Amino acid sequence: MSLPPLVEPATELTVDEVRRYSRHLIIPDVGMAGQKRLKNAKVLCVGAGGLGSPALMYLAAAGVGTLGVIDFDVVDESNLQRQIIHGQSDVGRLKAESAAASVREINPLVEVVIHNTALTTENVMEIFSGYDLIVDGTDNFATRYMVNDAAVLLGKPYVWGSIYRFDGQASVFWAEHGPCYRCLYPEPPPPGMVPSCAEGGVLGVLCASIGSIQVNEAIKLLTGIGDPLVGRLMIYDALEMKYRDVKVRKDPECVLCGKNPTVTELLEDYEAFCGAISDEAAEAATGSTITAQELKAMQDNGENIFLVDVREINEYEIVSIPGATLIPKGEFLNGSALEKLPQDKKIVLHCKSGARSAEALAIVKSAGFSDAVHVGGGVLSWVKTVDPSLPSY
Numbered sequence: 001m002s003l004p005p006l007v008e009p010a011t012e013l014t015v016d017e018v019r020r021y022s023r024h025l026i027i028p029d030v031g032m033a034g035q036k037r038l039k040n041a042k043v044l045c046v047g048a049g050g051l052g053s054p055a056l057m058y059l060a061a062a063g064v065g066t067l068g069v070i071d072f073d074v075v076d077e078s079n080l081q082r083q084i085i086h087g088q089s090d091v092g093r094l095k096a097e098s099a100a101a102s103v104r105e106i107n108p109l110v111e112v113v114i115h116n117t118a119l120t121t122e123n124v125m126e127i128f129s130g131y132d133l134i135v136d137g138t139d140n141f142a143t144r145y146m147v148n149d150a151a152v153l154l155g156k157p158y159v160w161g162s163i164y165r166f167d168g169q170a171s172v173f174w175a176e177h178g179p180c181y182r183c184l185y186p187e188p189p190p191p192g193m194v195p196s197c198a199e200g201g202v203l204g205v206l207c208a209s210i211g212s213i214q215v216n217e218a219i220k221l222l223t224g225i226g227d228p229l230v231g232r233l234m235i236y237d238a239l240e241m242k243y244r245d246v247k248v249r250k251d252p253e254c255v256l257c258g259k260n261p262t263v264t265e266l267l268e269d270y271e272a273f274c275g276a277i278s279d280e281a282a283e284a285a286t287g288s289t290i291t292a293q294e295l296k297a298m299q300d301n302g303e304n305i306f307l308v309d310v311r312e313i314n315e316y317e318i319v320s321i322p323g324a325t326l327i328p329k330g331e332f333l334n335g336s337a338l339e340k341l342p343q344d345k346k347i348v349l350h351c352k353s354g355a356r357s358a359e360a361l362a363i364v365k366s367a368g369f370s371d372a373v374h375v376g377g378g379v380l381s382w383v384k385t386v387d388p389s390l391p392s393y
């Protein structure tokens with residue numbers, strides 16, 4: 001399937017532009033017309049993180065005239081393993097500003113628009129409407145569904161990518177010509193089922209593999225060349241070194257882009273739609289959540305507690321709370337953890353951020369440990385508020 005170019009060509013290229021883009025200009029399929037289209041193009045990159053880094057850098061180098069970057073986060077040391085648009089001296093700096101500085105250094109002819117804000121249901125429609133194409137580099141389901149819904153409602157195409165450990169996926173969603181993200185994934189996964197990269201890790205260079213596919217598809221859509229990844233899902237396995245693509249059909253029953261849509265405007269709350277934690281976990285955690293400082297006080301007072309770290313061993317080896325026993329969450333799910341818990345001590349669970357420990361808490365409480373609690377904010381909160389000398393991750 002070939003599609004018409006998304007963008008009309010700019011009237012001309014300057015002498016500087018002709019020199020800079022000469023290796024594009026001599027490709028017959030791109031040529032002067034294609035480069036002029038790139039010059040006229042407005043592309044928004046959602047997130048200046050793992051996928052946003054290579055995407056922004058190559059889009060800038062390619063001569064996309066206007067590049068928007070939206071991110072509210074600041075650069076953390078643990079980002080530098082893969083978010084190569086940021087450097088050591090950017091740690092602590094706003095990601096959107098750090099990314100914009102790199103883009104300007106790569107190509108001063110690009111106009112950078114900084115959106116130093118979180119993407120929300122209040123601003124997404126207005127922000128998206130200023131761009132021809134969206135590149136989605138988000139790392140969570142709530143934002144992903146919101147990006148999809150806004151793009152479909154505005155009739156805009158977007159290039160989606162996702163990464164986890166050694167596995168990556170990419171596709172182009174454009175409801176006018178093919179399926180949307182909801183056609184592929186009608187329901188968000190159950191809370192706690194799909195670990196994030198922060199929980200499960202990601203091979204740094206995987207970002208480049210998937211981010212470069214996203215830029216490749218963006219350039220094809222903007223200039224109208226090649227066979228776009230509309231209606232196809234690209235699946236990449238870095239360990240096997242295999243790419244394969246599978247057909248994705250438009251779902252006629254899709255609630256958003258199907259024949260009789262029931263979602264005709266943005267949802268009120270995407271976090272609630274995707275459920276940060278399950279209802280059971282939320283219920284178990286209510287009134288049974290302590291702070292890291294309260295845990296420290298319990299330890300200092302010699303209270304009779306049994307502290308359980310429900311993370312994975314790799315995480316435990318990076319940083320752990322003194323006195324914690326490692327019993328990964330999977331052992332709670334299969335029931336084998338319960339026999340390891342003493343009956344005569346108060347059970348205190350923790351994980352990295354408090355989501356997994358809340359899931360485990362629901363299991364522990366329903367097994368009869370009614371006074372069990374978990375640590376809100378987990379190890380991250382411990383490092384921040386109790387012992388900043390420990391590493392964060």
Ligand SMILES: [Zn+2]
Nearest residue numbers: 180183254257
């Ligand atoms: Zn759909």
